[in-house]
Amino acid sequence: MSVSEPQRQQLQRIIEQLSVSLEASQSLGGSDSELADIELTLRQLNEKMAKLSNRKMLPFYEPDYGNDFRKILPRSPLSGYFNPIAPQLKIYSKDKIMYAEGVFGLIHQGPPNCVHGGIISGVYDQVLAYCGIANGTPGFTAELQVSYLKPTPLFKTLRFRCQISKAEDRQIHIIGECHCGEERLSSAEGLFIHYENAANTSLLKGQLP
Structure with missing residues (x-):
């Protein structure tokens, strides 16, 4: 499946949010109920993502990189x-x-x-x-x-x-x-x-x- 520019930008924003979540997870604390709520939210998110995974929208290698x-x-x-x-x-x-x-x-x-x-x-x-x-x-x-x-x-x-x-x-x-x-x-x-x-x-x- 090929990726359009709007999809590419959306995927990059998703990755940026995941990166924020991973960084926050390294110093995470809270009550039992607060942590349980986060676990449930992530479980639901992972279920949504699993349904859309393995579609390979992004290339492994991009030859047109300019100077980036x-x-x-x-x-x-x-x-x-x-x-x-x-x-x-x-x-x-x-x-x-x-x-x-x-x-x-x-x-x-x-x-x-x-x-x-x-x-x-x-x-x-x-x-x-x-x-x-x-x-x-x-x-x-x-x-x-x-x-x-x-x-x-x-x-x-x-x-x-x-x-x-x-x-x-x-x-x-x-x-x-x-x-x-x-x-x-x-x-x-x-x-x-x-x-x-x-x-x-x-x-x-x-x-x-």
């Missing part, structure tokens, strides 16, 4: 506009360098008041890959190494900066750093295997090879 890299994988749990757990990052490319900026909330928490290290690693994996796409060398992750230098805080603006460090045949080496203000929190090095004609790759169409 969040559009490439609409349902990515790390960058997609249509996944409620994805952090609200602004992801863009400038002068061959990839940037991702935004704030992480309670649904991304690991240690108290800090972003879970696995979330940070996942964001690096996604943003480093987008850096390869932006520079005409899309590829699949072969290796990823993340160095955590300091705890990554919740509710503060973080900035990831990534660039290609070396390209040899099909091996693309990409490095990145994450800062909060002037403070460097982590760094990453990734090896990606370049593939040709990304738009026609069966994996990006959501199909098995």
